[in-house]
Amino acid sequence: MGNTNTSMTFLLLIIISASFSSYNILASEIKPSGRIDDMCKNTCSPTYGDGKCAADCRKAGFTSGRCATSFGNKCCCTK
Known part of the structure; x- marks a missing residue:
């Protein structure tokens, strides 16, 4: 019984550690689709x-x- 409790506690700690450490992997940079604002350079005339x-x-x-x-x-240029 002691082995089972220790194993379950260890497994739970691994799962919790993995869930906290992987949150940065899910983040991604937001890239505009369509108009590119920094490509709006030349003034129209x-x-x-x-x-x-x-x-x-x-x-x-x-x-x-x-x-x-x-x-x-x-x-402004578009993709």
């Missing part, structure tokens, strides 16, 4: 519009881009 913005974004490796007034009329 009458000479730099959606067409030039989209072309610059494609050159940078994004699928598209457009002028977004919500970011201060900046060219």
Whole structure:
């Protein structure tokens, strides 16, 4: 009976230790999907519009881009 209690206590301690030590593994970095805010760099103007913005974004490796007034009329690229 003493062996069983000791074994169960030891097993319980292992389970509790494992549950406390693995919480960092479950965390992950949140990455934006869609608009990339830090890619909203160039200011749009009458000479730099959606067409030039989209072309610059494609050159940078994004699928598209457009002028977004919500970011201060900046060219924002999208994945």
